[in-house]
Amino acid sequence: MQDRTIDSTDRRIMAELQRNGRITNVELAGRCHLSPAACLVRVRGLEQAGYIQGYRAILDPARLGQAMVVFVEIKLDRTTSDAFKRFAAAVAGIPEIVECHMVAGGFDYLIKVRVENMAVYRDVLTKVLVELPAVRETHTFAVIEEVKNDPTIHLPVTRAGKRR
Numbered sequence: 001m002q003d004r005t006i007d008s009t010d011r012r013i014m015a016e017l018q019r020n021g022r023i024t025n026v027e028l029a030g031r032c033h034l035s036p037a038a039c040l041v042r043v044r045g046l047e048q049a050g051y052i053q054g055y056r057a058i059l060d061p062a063r064l065g066q067a068m069v070v071f072v073e074i075k076l077d078r079t080t081s082d083a084f085k086r087f088a089a090a091v092a093g094i095p096e097i098v099e100c101h102m103v104a105g106g107f108d109y110l111i112k113v114r115v116e117n118m119a120v121y122r123d124v125l126t127k128v129l130v131e132l133p134a135v136r137e138t139h140t141f142a143v144i145e146e147v148k149n150d151p152t153i154h155l156p157v158t159r160a161g162k163r164r
Contacts, residue, residue, distance in 0.1 A: 004049035009034065011155040013042055014051065018152040021055040058151070066114045069143040070121050072129060074109040077136035086133035096124050107139070118142070 006014075012032045016023060023031075029039035046052045061067055076083050084102070091100045091111065099112035111129075115121045121142075129138055 004045060004051070006046070006051065008157045010042060010046060010051070011157045013039065014046065014153075015155045015157070017043075017052065017055075018155075061114060065116050068115050068117055068121060069146065070113045070115070071141040071143070072111045072113060072125075073107040073139040073141075074111060074129075074132075074135055075107045075137040076109075076134040078134055079108060083134040087135075090132050094124075094128055096120075096128070107137075 009032055013028065016028055016031050025040050025043070026036050028043070029036040032039060034042070043052070074087075076087060087109070088100070091097055091109075096113050096115055097111050098114045101110050102108065103110050113121060113124060115124060121140075125138065125140065129135065
């Protein structure tokens with residue numbers, strides 16, 4: 001990836017693409033006050049620099065039978081570099097785990113699991129999660145209601161050093 005400084009126009013482009021990744025280049029250019037050619041050059045540059053990592057469809061988990069979300073605190077029995085590496089490698093291969101974050105505080109990892117229902121989660125917990133390398137303890141938090149789930153990144157567009 002190349003080093004690249006982004007400006008307010010780049011931020012506007014990325015904000016628009018987060019709202020609609022299928023927008024045409026011509027429409028994107030119009031919304032960002034650019035020519036289509038200049039807009040395409042900027043988008044390609046943002047992709048090559050790694051600011052834009054890809055494009056995807058956002059699916060409805062409930063319609064696909066994956067409505068249940070569970071957060072799990074994981075404590076490891078040892079906090080060594082090897083234990084972290086083995087844990088991370090094992091987690092990468094578990095499709096029900098949709099997010100995994102190493103955290104500072106009273107536990108080592110916070111994972112987000114998406115499954116059909118509590119019975120399926122119990123199977124994942126007893127057959128998969130507790131068998132992960134170095135796991136000493138887990139604490140489960142089932143989501144009752146999803147209040148906000150916004151995958152977009154807030155990109156304030158600045159003008160002359162002022163936040164909009």
